[in-house]
Amino acid sequence: xxxxxxxxxxxxxxxxxxxxxxxxxxxxxxxxxxxxxxxxxxxxxxxxxxxxxxxxxxxxxxxxxxxxxxxxxxxxxxxxxxxxxxxxxxxxxxxxxxxxxxxxxxxxxxxxxxxxxxxxxxxxxxxxxxxxxxxxxxxxxxxxxxxxxxxxxxxxxxxxxxxxxxxxxxxxxxxxxxxxxxxxxxxxxxxxxxxxxxxxxxxxxxxxxxxxxxxxxxxxxxxxxxxxxxxxxxxxxxxxxxxxxxxxxxxxxxxxxx
Amino acid sequence: xxxxxxxxxxxxxxxxxxxxxxxxxxxxxxxxxxxxxxxxxxxxxxxxxxxxxxxxxxxxxxxxxxxxxxxxxxxxxxxxxxxxxxxxxxxxxxxxxxxxxxxxxxxxxxxxxxxxxxxxxxxxxxxxxxxxxxxxxxxxxxxxxxxxxxxxxxxxxxxxxxxxxxxxxxxxxxxxxxxxxxxxxxxxxxxxxxxxxxxxxxxxxxxxxxxxxxxxxxxxxxxxxxxxxxxxxxxxxxxxxxxxxxxxxxxxxxxxxx
DNA sequence: TAGTGGTCTAGACCACACT
DNA sequence: GTGTGGTCTAGACCACTAC
Numbered sequence: 001x002x003x004x005x006x007x008x009x010x011x012x013x014x015x016x017x018x019x020x021x022x023x024x025x026x027x028x029x030x031x032x033x034x035x036x037x038x039x040x041x042x043x044x045x046x047x048x049x050x051x052x053x054x055x056x057x058x059x060x061x062x063x064x065x066x067x068x069x070x071x072x073x074x075x076x077x078x079x080x081x082x083x084x085x086x087x088x089x090x091x092x093x094x095x096x097x098x099x100x101x102x103x104x105x106x107x108x109x110x111x112x113x114x115x116x117x118x119x120x121x122x123x124x125x126x127x128x129x130x131x132x133x134x135x136x137x138x139x140x141x142x143x144x145x146x147x148x149x150x151x152x153x154x155x156x157x158x159x160x161x162x163x164x165x166x167x168x169x170x171x172x173x174x175x176x177x178x179x180x181x182x183x184x185x186x187x188x189x190x191x192x193x194x195x196x197x198x199x200x201x202x203x204x205x206x207x208x209x210x211x212x213x214x215x216x217x218x219x220x221x222x223x224x225x226x227x228x229x230x231x232x233x234x235x236x237x238x239x240x241x242x243x244x245x246x247x248x249x250x251x252x253x254x255x256x257x258x
Numbered sequence: 259x260x261x262x263x264x265x266x267x268x269x270x271x272x273x274x275x276x277x278x279x280x281x282x283x284x285x286x287x288x289x290x291x292x293x294x295x296x297x298x299x300x301x302x303x304x305x306x307x308x309x310x311x312x313x314x315x316x317x318x319x320x321x322x323x324x325x326x327x328x329x330x331x332x333x334x335x336x337x338x339x340x341x342x343x344x345x346x347x348x349x350x351x352x353x354x355x356x357x358x359x360x361x362x363x364x365x366x367x368x369x370x371x372x373x374x375x376x377x378x379x380x381x382x383x384x385x386x387x388x389x390x391x392x393x394x395x396x397x398x399x400x401x402x403x404x405x406x407x408x409x410x411x412x413x414x415x416x417x418x419x420x421x422x423x424x425x426x427x428x429x430x431x432x433x434x435x436x437x438x439x440x441x442x443x444x445x446x447x448x449x450x451x452x453x454x455x456x457x458x459x460x461x462x463x464x465x466x467x468x469x470x471x472x473x474x475x476x477x478x479x480x481x482x483x484x485x486x487x488x489x490x491x492x493x494x495x496x497x498x499x500x501x502x503x504x505x506x507x508x509x510x511x512x513x514x515x516x
Numbered sequence: 517t518a519g520t521g522g523t524c525t526a527g528a529c530c531a532c533a534c535t
Numbered sequence: 536g537t538g539t540g541g542t543c544t545a546g547a548c549c550a551c552t553a554c
Contacts, residue, residue, distance in 0.1 A: 010542065011542080011543075012543090020462070037520080037521070038519090038520085046543080046544090047544045047546095048544090048546095049544075052521090052522095053542085053543090055521095060318040060459070061459045061461075068551070069521050069522085069551050070552065071521080077458075085509065192508070192510050193508070194507075194508055195505075195506065195508070195509065196505070196506055197504065198500070199477045199498070199499075199500030200320060200335075200475065200500050201318070201321075201473060201475060203319075204275075204278070214318065217457050219457045240457070242456070242458050242475065243458075245457065246456055247453075247455035248452070248453065248455075249452075249453040249455075250450070250451070250453070251342075251450065252450050268522080268523065268524090269524075270523080294538085294539070294540085295540070296538090296539085305526065305527095306525090306526085310540090324540070325540090326532075326539070326541065327531075327534085327539035328539070328540085329539065
């Protein structure tokens with residue numbers, strides 16, 4: 001079972017292809033252990049680093065996970081639904097949703113979150129969206145959400161400090177009625193939002209905060225909340241690991257009809 | 259400038275950190291060339307494969323791009339807006355172009371698309387969303403969209419074959435008034451949609467079709483179109499490379515008010 | 517203690533873009 | 536031709552887990 005020595009395709013790529021084929025054929029199921037490096041060396045008659053190059057490629061594709069020194073394992077993806085539209089309302093979905101819900105339910109899992117409030121000089125992208133001048137400060141509520149003790153996503157909400165100073169938003173505890181309701185009481189009802197979703201690899205800080213393995217991309221969901229007159233009042237930066245989320249939007253007739 | 263030999267942090271990680279810091283500090287700007295491998299070997303006093311391990315990590319983070327044999331370069335991200343909410347709207351400006359083209363030709367870039375129509379046994383995930391029985395066939399319009407000759411995204415629209423057989427949808431050419439309008443004429447007006455967005459690394463097929471470099475994650479945007487009675491009539495699978503897209507949604511007062 | 521992957525070295529030959 | 540990254544070999548030592 002040696003690799004082809006005509007160099008049309010690198011040996012490491014041939015090995016990666018073979019393993020990839022086994023995975024997509026179901027011969028290797030999620031959570032299964034791969035053959036050891038030594039076994040792959042023997043099977044394909046190559047040096048160890050060639051095998052490792054193949055395995056590293058598969059790791060970075062998100063297909064397998066190394067769990068030293070136990071071996072490599074086929075990755076198990078279990079994404080849950082993430083619904084930007086339901087952050088601010090508890091509206092029932094259309095019944096068709098149920099067809100997809102079963103696969104992605106968080107039922108029976110233990111949610112937890114850590115909240116931290118700080119006054120910061122906001123990062124440039126947040127400053128721009130909040131329309132703050134240079135030097136103007138922001139309040140940020142940083143949350144890390146967990147399911148069954150595993151980090152699920154992060155949620156950093158930025159507000160102009162001048163608006164929320166002294167309000168309940170500065171208190172690092174859950175706000176039962178929602179931060180949005182507090183903003184309304186403060187005279188800044190949020191009536192429109194702009195959602196931007198960036199797809200990229202995580203930075204080292206995000207990897208640490210969310211305990212991300214290699215080969216795990218993230219969605220960066222930036223939600224800018226606006227008042228009626230267009231004043232930005234809130235910027236939420238969500239980091240959503242790709243192996244733990246499906247982002248879902250529903251759109252109805254109103255917006256589909258020109 | 260040698261690496262620290264206390265093994266708290268691997269040498270390759272220290273080198274990667276150093277380069278990463280230079281990039282985020284702006285010392286290395288997008289499109290700049292990195293030091294050669296030989297230079298990094300000398301600078302950090304390590305073997306070549308250690309340097310390569312550091313560079314491979316940065317490549318897989320999407321931070322740098324290898325352009326052999328010219329060197330490594332800092333990656334340049336130029337994402338364009340992708341607006342699911344406007345994909346199905348009327349096309350006022352240029353009736354011969356679909357919405358995608360109208361949006362981007364204004365930016366001075368040359369849009370192009372390749373359309374291909376086929377009758378297929380749909381993949382399992384599409385079959386499920388279209389609510390088709392085992393063995394029922396679907397028609398698929400496969401599109402690859404280009405900007406300035408570079409692949410931008412792919413867009414595969416699936417329809418129940420029984421519905422669209424013999425219609426304009428089976429013709430591999432642009433449909434000026436939109437496939438949605440054709441569905442309406444056929445008696446299946448699409449009045450709601452469900453958007454799902456998955457974040458993952460591309461598979462080899464997608465890498466080839468979209469000419470993706472390593473370290474480029476994709477969003478898989480699956481849009482299921484429904485009739486008033488909930489019958490699914492259309493499933494669109496979009497593959498959106500992360501370095502070329504920002505997904506944008508707007509939400510207004512209607513849906514924000516509980 | 518044995519076996520695993522993690523790290524690192526010191527070589528080698530190749531294809532290709534530039535000059 | 537020169538220099539670059541791409542590929543590959545054949546070793547070595549380490550830390551950790553499972554037995």
